[in-house]
């Protein structure tokens with residue numbers, strides 16, 4: 070690829086580039102990320118930095134092996150964004166090797182084996198998350214209670230570093246389960262929903278993120294703001310997130326109405342379990358979602374419904390990753406059959422005809 | 425008056441960069457030392473040269489005559505001497521040489537005797553369209569379709585509206601803007617003449633909202649003209665595309681493969697309306713036009729009235745030359761214009777702009793793989809999936825690209841404009857359409873050859889059969905004759921004998937007599 074690439078028109082171009090889109094997405098993620106760094110302190114920061122470095126290294130190596138221009142693709146921001154989303158979907162206390170394995174799976178298996186940027190069928194970060202969840206269920210579901218930075222609870226820098234790399238160092242963490250996991254376990258024990266929810270953080274805390282969970286589950290409000298920013302900047306369309314959250318809310322409300330003691334209400338579904346992160350940042354991954362407006366609506370609805378189904382009836386309380394991967398698999402099919410109507414074909418009745 | 429406007433799908437909002445020239449009045453360029461006039465400045469069959477090297481011509485004289493159903497004549501833009509008919513640089517990306525008449529202006533600019541003015545209200549519609557055809561008027565928005573043909577559409581279609589396209593949606597271009605500001609009354613008069621010719625009452629003049637002065641000027645000029653309204657349409661590329669403009673104004677969608685006339689609307693460009701006015705009211709053939717010369721690399725951008733055939737070089741010189749090395753020099757707008765190979769190429773009837781753009785303006789960047797972001801899908805005004813079509817073209821699956829709408833693509837470039845990966849989408853489509861046309865032509869040729877061959881074969885077979893039949897007939901006839909002869913022979917013989925006998929007798933007698941006489 071040469072740097073002089075314009076051969077024919079148009080000789081004007083929108084201020085858009087792959088790098089710009091990726092950068093904007095990362096910008097939108099930044100507030101929520103910063104907030105979760107604050108909440109979970111050093112372990113989360115180490116995990117994030119390690120994954121960032123690892124994805125770049127794996128990406129560079131894969132590009133070099135594939136004989137592609139490393140500098141151009143490495144700086145397009147796609148690998149870093151994948152790493153970022155992966156970090157957001159891991160428990161903040163995950164050990165270093167989880168992060169490293171995740172980065173390797175995401176970049177190598179999730180992306181480069183398919184042919185690199187734009188070629189993968191599945192969202193790489195979700196591929197990694199699901200692979201890790203299945204392989205290391207214990208590490209992937211051990212959450213710690215928030216231990217805000219600079220608070221008394223916050224683990225010490227040195228101790229955290231040592232603990233992160235498994236070199237002893239004691240971190241006084243209170244382990245906990247995410248709210249959906251907790252509800253699932255409690256319901257499984259035969260408790261009613263209200264009993265299960267007793268003592269759990271209120272919805273306000275859920276929305277603001279003072280809760281146990283992976284990095285990206287912790288601040289629905291900041292993530293939603295980031296998502297709205299992306300829609301405003303036209304980096305993503307509103308269709309997938311709105312269709313997805315609306316479907317999820319509708320199904321949750323319906324079942325909550327039918328069985329209030331067994332089914333959490335829509336608010337809990339929307340504000341927990343990475344619903345917001347998934348809807349705005351992961352399901353909207355352009356590479357793995359449909360391209361037509363109606364296809365995107367369908368895709369969003371499918372994600373929403375699957376999230377609810379998996380959370381409610383399958384073994385995993387957080388169904389987001391599975392739901393998105395399943396819909397990723399359906400995307401080629403959706404793109405094949407759901408196409409926009411071409412102008413002038415099968416149009417509404419047109420006016421005067423020939424004499 | 426018009427009601428609410430309708431929304432079109434897709435489209436983009438490029439930075440219009442019209443401020444470079446929008447406030448600059450139209451200026452006349454001094455007559456260039458030579459003019460290069462290609463025989464084909466329009467869609468259709470090229471014109472047939474009427475002059476030879478050394479001929480003296482007058483301004484407005486026909487130097488090449490229209491040939492065939494769809495064609496347009498070429499007139500001398502000024503008086504002077506014909507230097508020759510040869511192949512010369514064309515203002516195209518390929519720089520292909522076209523058959524061109526080159527003339528040297530004599531500086532006197534002497535007119536030929538012009539056709540008398542027509543009174544559009546009393547003359548018949550055919551007279552108007554004939555005049556427009558004789559004056560060589562073609563669509564000046566860039567399509568260059570001979571206008572007279574569109575003026576005859578009323579014969580076969582039930583038309584309701586004439587739309588004058590003053591949207592000028594391409595960035596940089598301001599030539600129509602200036603025309604509408606400086607010659608509003610004439611443009612409206614031209615529009616009314618065309619309306620009369622095609623037999624419609626309602627005239628809508630559509631202007632994008634980024635040209636408030638033109639809107640005001642045209643409104644004022646149209647104030648006392650019945651059934652003529654000026655409608656402000658949003659600045660939204662490609663608003664100037666016929667089908668999109670009609671949809672905006674009327675909500676009607678032109679069915680694929682049909683003419684806008686099929687839904688009762690005819691669209692003409694504002695500059696074309698002025699050309700029609702000139703032709704009908706003044707007998708003035710189309711010999712010059714307004715061209716916007718602009719772009720970051722041009723020292724002093726201008727709106728220039730220039731005779732056809734003016735080399736682009738002279739236009740740029742008139743603008744103070746180039747102040748920096750351009751990345752590209754284009755004819756037309758940046759969205760759909762064509763890069764040119766040689767600045768010696770001339771401007772034509774359809775040349776609305778000459779742009780010398782800098783690297784920063786063209787914003788050419790690294791091509792990346794498609795990330796399926798669907799930006800192109802949202803931008804496409806025709807409801808196509810550019811990424812999918814491009815993938816098929818790249819795999820050389822032209823038929824399957826056609827199946828998903830390649831032929832509906834209007835080459836507006838909106839998809840390429842938004843693509844974050846800078847994929848030259850529209851380039852794929854233009855390439856594919858060119859290929860298909862070539863293949864189609866090839867196939868048609870093959871079909872024709874096959875047809876001719878079959879015809880020849882059947883003709884030969886027929887000839888053979890005819891020959892055989894003739895032969896058989898002859899044989900049969902002969903046989904018949906022979907049979908008849910055979911049947912007739914005994915009688916004949918006896919008769920003959922009788923005759924002979926008789927004659928013999930007489931002969932004998934005669935001989936006897938003769939003998940006697942001897």
Ligand code: SF4
Nearest residue numbers: 794795797798800843
């Ligand atoms: S705009 Fe470009 S990158 Fe985006 S889907 Fe279309 S072709 Fe692919």
Ligand code: SF4
Nearest residue numbers: 804833834836837839
């Ligand atoms: S060039 Fe063709 S495919 Fe691209 S936006 Fe225009 S009509 Fe659609």
